[in-house]
Amino acid sequence: MSGPKWTPAQQAAIADRGGALLVSAAAGSGKTAVLTERAVQLITDPEQPVNADRLLIVTFTNAAAAELRARIGQALLHRSQLQPGNAMLRRQRMLLQRAPICTIDAFCLNLLHKHFQALDIPPDFAPADPGTVQLLRGAALAETLENAYRDPDFCAFADLYGKGRTDKPAGDAILQIYDFLRALPDYDRKLDEFLAPYEQENGFAATCWHDLLLAEAARCAKAARELLRAALADCRADFAQEQAAAEEKKTPSARAKAQATVAEKYEEAGTRLEKAAALFAQAEQLAATGQWDPLYDLLTPYVLGMEEAPGLKGMKKRLGGDHKAEIYSAYLQNIAMSIAYLYLLNRRRSSKGQTRLIAICKWIGTLTPTLIGVIERNRFIAATGIICFVLDGLYFFCLSYVQKNEQK
Numbered sequence: 261m262s263g264p265k266w267t268p269a270q271q272a273a274i275a276d277r278g279g280a281l282l283v284s285a286a287a288g289s290g291k292t293a294v295l296t297e298r299a300v301q302l303i304t305d306p307e308q309p310v311n312a313d314r315l316l317i318v319t320f321t322n323a324a325a326a327e328l329r330a331r332i333g334q335a336l337l338h339r340s341q342l343q344p345g346n347a348m349l350r351r352q353r354m355l356l357q358r359a360p361i362c363t364i365d366a367f368c369l370n371l372l373h374k375h376f377q378a379l380d381i382p383p384d385f386a387p388a389d390p391g392t393v394q395l396l397r398g399a400a401l402a403e404t405l406e407n408a409y410r411d412p413d414f415c416a417f418a419d420l421y422g423k424g425r426t427d428k429p430a431g432d433a434i435l436q437i438y439d440f441l442r443a444l445p446d447y448d449r450k451l452d453e454f455l456a457p458y459e460q461e462n463g464f465a466a467t468c469w470h471d472l473l474l475a476e477a478a479r480c481a482k483a484a485r486e487l488l489r490a491a492l493a494d495c496r497a498d499f500a501q502e503q504a505a506a507e508e509k510k511t512p513s514a515r516a517k518a519q520a521t522v523a524e525k526y527e528e529a530g531t532r533l534e535k536a537a538a539l540f541a542q543a544e545q546l547a548a549t550g551q552w553d554p555l556y557d558l559l560t561p562y563v564l565g566m567e568e569a570p571g572l573k574g575m576k577k578r579l580g581g582d583h584k585a586e587i588y589s590a591y592l593q594n595i596a597m598s599i600a601y602l603y604l605l606n607r608r609r610s611s612k613g614q615t616r617l618i619a620i621c622k623w624i625g626t627l628t629p630t631l632i633g634v635i636e637r638n639r640f641i642a643a644t645g646i647i648c649f650v651l652d653g654l655y656f657f658c659l660s661y662v663q664k665n666e667q668k
Contacts, residue, residue: 264297270290273294273298274297274298275301292327292328293331296335297335299315299332300332302315303332303336304339304349304352308392310359311355312336312352312355312356312359313356313358313360315359315360315361317360317361317362318363319362321363322362322363322366325363325366328361328363328642329356336356340353346514347492368407369387373387378433385667387644397435401431401434401435401652404434405430405434418430420560453637467533470552474548475547477547477555478547480550481543481544481547482544485540485541485544488533488537488540488570489537492530492533492534492537492595495530495533496530499522499526502522502525503523505518506522537571539570540570542558543555
């Protein structure tokens with residue numbers, strides 16, 4: 261039986277002995293077969309053979325390593341069957357079992373076990389499990405933070421990230437930077453390179469981050485300002501519409517009361533939106549003109565929670581509108597649909613066209629908005645949500661009962 265027919269590129273990858281070789285190929289193009297043939301030819305080279313246990317082949321997964329070892333073994337076995345008297349092939353098949361064909365972490369672990377004395381570590385060490393690693397990271401981070409708080413600059417950094425209440429965001433930022441640096445070769449030198457511009461006076465302005473952050477701040481501030489202006493326009497339109505409706509009241513006292521109610525309802529929202537839009541317009545201007553320090557001073561009180569967050573969050577009165585009517589309508593439709601499903605199930609005594617997966621998804625789907633209604637103290641949403649949840653749960657159990665009887 262003839263062997264595989266290699267393409268010129270594959271043959272070049274198999275026969276190359278010039279040093280480093282990089283092969284890039286798509287999935288299913290025969291990379292494993294080429295690597296297998298290359299290893300076999302290195303082992304059986306008539307002029308400079310390489311013992312199988314001298315080969316280091318690193319894979320991404322244990323399964324890939326086992327497959328590659330098996331393929332090389334099968335290729336050596338086939339050649340040994342063609343040459344029964346070749347003792348070298350039999351020896352290479354035995355040496356193959358000791359060859360380091362494995363993942364990179366398995367190879368490194370084996371290397372440490374062989375040379376533990378050079379690293380002054382105990383010979384019976386074992387890799388830490390993820391839970392232990394997290395505990396060690398947490399302990400190391402706590403000790404690092406405790407020492408860092410002696411530095412006033414770090415205290416300012418922690419206040420900025422934690423808004424003056426917790427140092428968890430600051431700790432998370434430190435761990436993210438640590439993980440990023442650990443992924444770089446020679447990370448100590450890289451860290452020095454990253455810090456070099458900041459150690460100079462006004463060095464931050466000379467970095468690429470200065471312009472990028474200001475451009476991003478200007479873009480975000482512009483987007484927020486446009487959204488707030490649109491919301492303010494909608495607020496004014498709704499105010500005018502409700503004022504017109506209030507003027508249609510029959511008696512002067514009713515009109516005055518309705519107008520006062522509408523004015524009180526929209527006064528806080530309009531003021532908040534105008535103030536927020538003005539804030540982001542100022543931030544956009546400072547960022548666009550490259551004024552970093554004034555922009556920092558403007559936004560820091562809001563980041564630290566010293567000033568009320570811009571927008572409508574925390575308003576005493578909530579605005580109504582078409583979206584509320586749509587929510588109420590959707591809940592009422594869901595109740596009607598659940599009752600209809602229960603009626604049809606009871607009438608037909610059959611689960612045809614119905615599945616418990618859909619029923620339980622529908623049941624669980626009503627839980628989240630119900631909890632939102634309870635948290636926001638919206639009695640209508642909470643009440644209708646609870647009714648939907650009970651009806652959908654009843655439908656699920658009835659459907660399960662019917663399907664169980666059908667299986668009997």
